[in-house]
Amino acid sequence: MQRMQFLPPLNNVKHGQMPKLDVYERAVVNSELAELDARWAADAGSQTLQEKLIREMLALARGIDRRVRVNLEAFGSRLYGLSTSASDFDLAMSIRVPQRNAEVGFMRFVRHFVVRLQRTRGFQRVVWLQHARVPIVKFVYRTSHGEHECDVSFNHGLGMAKSRMIHAYMRSDPRVRQVLMVLKEWAITRAISNQNAMNSFGVMLMGLTYLAQERVVPPLQLLTTNAMNTRGWKNLAALQQSREQISALYLSEQSEPIRCVQSGEQLPDWRVEGKNAYFLAKSVGWQSPNKQTVPELLFGLFQFYGCEFEPENHAVSLRLGSARIARANLHELKVQMPEMVLGRPQ
Incomplete structure (x- = not known):
């Protein structure tokens, strides 16, 4: 696929505006987006x-212990x-063992599962990263079509919640997928999406x-409904400026319930691994007031993060x-400065 022609060089984004595309140029851009989408x-x-x-x-896992x-x-x-046919297979296994000595039973179960993988034809180079924050097993799945890199994490509820949340955002508007896929392609091409800088998430x-x-x-x-009007946007803007309300959103135990910025209805207290993981899953039906095209949104995104952020x-x-x-409103949350999080690219 050829590089997109009609987004100007990033060094011209700061003082420029998205160039107006004629019929032919729009057709070319749409063709490039369709090719990338496929x-x-x-x-x-x-x-x-x-x-x-x-x-x-x-079948391997359920044959270990029927309880x-x-x-x-x-x-x-x-x-x-948002993966290619050649992308790794990332899988999440949830395991619920009997309550008595659950942690010991969990580790024993994973150990037996790893042994079964190692002894089963087609599963090769099995490595158990048991000291990771979330236990992970990496392996190669060999078929007649070739070798496929695979990861399986265990009881990674927060990771599943994050993935489902991104899926809900992507379903809310058809432009989201195209913007994110171009951003992901760009990050991989520029070697930004790697362990030394920033991961794909x-x-x-x-x-x-x-x-x-x-x-x-x-x-x-922050919603229990996918309908937002002026009141909802006004309440959201006020929340974004309030140190007290921002801190309350991230407390382990809320003294006051968190409420929908639109309706004022109390949000469900959905906890995953101790974190507030609630999001409105039914995002279909949302009507965005923003009517920009995908190229215009991409231009604005690079302009914002490259020149304004x-x-x-x-x-x-x-x-x-x-x-x-404002980071000043995040003091109580002890948010790290960016240089403490991102390593120097190699």
Whole structure:
């Protein structure tokens, strides 16, 4: 695929405006986006292979101990549909063992599962990263079609919640997928999306936060309804400026209930691994007041993060729907400065 021709060089974004495209130029851009869209969608063969892999792994896991409840599903880009046919298979296994000595039983179960993988034809180079924050097993799944890199994490509820949240945002407006796929392609091409700088999830959050800031998507983590009017946007703007309310959103135990910025209705207290993981899952039906095209949104995104965003003074918050959250309002949350989080690229 040729490089997109009609977004000007980034060094011209600061003082420029999105150039007006004629009919031919719009057709070329739309063709390029369609080609990229097709590449960032796993084909039917890849989907079938994923289903086969999940069936085989579930059979292995459920044969260990019938008292243990096991589920396995895709997460990350494979869940929200922004992966290529060649992308790794990222899977999440939930394991519920009997209450007595649950932690010991969990580790014993994972150990038996790893041994079964190592002894089963087709599963090669099995490595258990048991000291990671979330236990992970990495392996290669070998089929007649070749070798496929795979990761399976265990009881990674927060990771699943994050993936489902991104999926909900992507379903809210058809432009979201195209903006995020271009951003992801750019980050990979520029070697930004790697272990030394920022992972793919961080890039997705920055893109989604900009889209929320521009009202392309609603603040799903602060809503019980997908209808937003002037009152809702006004309440959201007030929340973004309030140190007390921002801190209250992230407390482990809220003294006051968190309420929908539109209706005032109390938000469900949905906790995953001790974190507030609520978001409005039913985002279909949202009507965005922003009518910009995908190229215009991309231009604005690069212009904002490349020329306007001040990481020393502002923080990116998808929950609050803004990348202009004053760091002064985050003092009680002990938010790290960016240079403490991002390593120097190699």
